[in-house]
Amino acid sequence: MTDSIGLPVPAPRLRRFGRVSWLGLWSLHQREFGRFIKGYVDNLLGPVVTSLLFFAVFRLALGGRSWSVPGIALADFVAPALVMMSIAERALSSTSASILYDKHTGALADVLMAPLTAFERVLGYALSATSTGLVIGFVVALCLWPFAHYALADLPAILLFAAGGGLLFGFLGILVGMWSTRWDHYTAAHTFVFIPTSFFSGMFLPVAVLPEIGQRLVSFNPFFYALDGMRGGLTGWREADPLLGAAVLLGCNLAAGALVWRLMARGYRIKP
Numbered sequence: 428m429t430d431s432i433g434l435p436v437p438a439p440r441l442r443r444f445g446r447v448s449w450l451g452l453w454s455l456h457q458r459e460f461g462r463f464i465k466g467y468v469d470n471l472l473g474p475v476v477t478s479l480l481f482f483a484v485f486r487l488a489l490g491g492r493s494w495s496v497p498g499i500a501l502a503d504f505v506a507p508a509l510v511m512m513s514i515a516e517r518a519l520s521s522t523s524a525s526i527l528y529d530k531h532t533g534a535l536a537d538v539l540m541a542p543l544t545a546f547e548r549v550l551g552y553a554l555s556a557t558s559t560g561l562v563i564g565f566v567v568a569l570c571l572w573p574f575a576h577y578a579l580a581d582l583p584a585i586l587l588f589a590a591g592g593g594l595l596f597g598f599l600g601i602l603v604g605m606w607s608t609r610w611d612h613y614t615a616a617h618t619f620v621f622i623p624t625s626f627f628s629g630m631f632l633p634v635a636v637l638p639e640i641g642q643r644l645v646s647f648n649p650f651f652y653a654l655d656g657m658r659g660g661l662t663g664w665r666e667a668d669p670l671l672g673a674a675v676l677l678g679c680n681l682a683a684g685a686l687v688w689r690l691m692a693r694g695y696r697i698k699p
Contacts, residue, residue: 451543455551456558459525463559470559471566474517478509478567482574485631496633499664506568506575507658508630513567514589515650518560518596519603519621522552526604526697527613535697545692549601549684556597557590564589568661580663588656591676595649596621598683605687605696624650634666649679 463470485505496504529535538548568577579585603616627644628651634642645651652672659665691697 448543448547451541452547452551452554455538455541455543455548456555459521459552459555460558462525463521463555463562470517471563474513474563474567475570478513479570481509482506482571499662500576502575503577503662503664504633504658505631506571506577507661508654509571510564510568510661511589511592511650511654511657512625512630514560514564514593515596515625515653516621517563518556518593519600520617521559522556522597522600523603523607523613523616526552526601527607527610530604530608530697539694539698546688549598549688549691552601553594553597553684553687556600557593560593560596561589564593577661578663579661581660581669584656584660584669586660587673588653588660588676591673591680592650592653592657595653595676595680595683598680598687601687602683602690605690608696624648628654629666630654649675652676 482502482505486501526535529538543551603613607613607616628648629645634645634651637645652667652675655665655667656669656672656676659669
């Protein structure tokens with residue numbers, strides 16, 4: 428085989444990617460993260476304004492009454508919860524909205540036709556969601572810094588629980604995106620799953636003051652362990668054993684990741 432000027436051209440060869448196509452994985456991550464960067468004003472401003480409004484409303488609702496939780500101030504209790512909620516919400520919505528949008532526009536075929544395994548697709552989406560959530564969480568934490576005291580008691584715990592929580596909700600976002608066929612489904616998942624899960628987790632009230640049945644229910648909520656770990660890392664005040672929290676997050680991530688990987692491999696609601 429020769430080119431137009433008569434020079435020999437090597438025959439095409441099958442490209443070997445190895446066990447994992449790192450280039451393809453990175454490309455999918457950058458594709459999804461690039462969507463966040465393109466709309467950075469709305470994507471950053473929305474969570475920041477929402478967190479500041481929650482913070483202000485909670486402070487105003489308490490009024491002049493004293494905060495009765497020993498060992499931590501009101502602002503220090505609420506701020507880490509808002510940071511963790513921002514991370515989880517963004518991780519969930521970025522993947523689910525992206526997959527659903529690509530379904531409607533037909534762009535999902537580009538991802539499905541790319542030389543990526545189901546595992547690589549899931550990991551690319553989930554890591555992008557985690558990255559997006561961590562950026563949002565960092566910005567929200569900076570905006571709340573003037574109103575709350577961050578002791579930064581345990582930096583590794585902050586990173587661990589922020590990344591673990593973001594990754595878990597990234598997996599759940601993939602599940603929501605695959606399951607949804609209309610934007611109503613996406614909204615319903617956010618309204619009836621994410622909001623109750625995040626609010627019923629000790630966000631604005633210590634779990635210890637709940638009735639026994641409430642405490643038992645919260646103990647089955649993985650978001651509680653992510654939030655409590657974040658709060659413990661930022662302020663040094665926590666309600667649960669951090670090792671237990673890390674173990675719960677690890678188990679939930681493995682279970683959610685395995686489920687989503689299996690559904691992705693089957694083409695659940697993403698292949699005709």
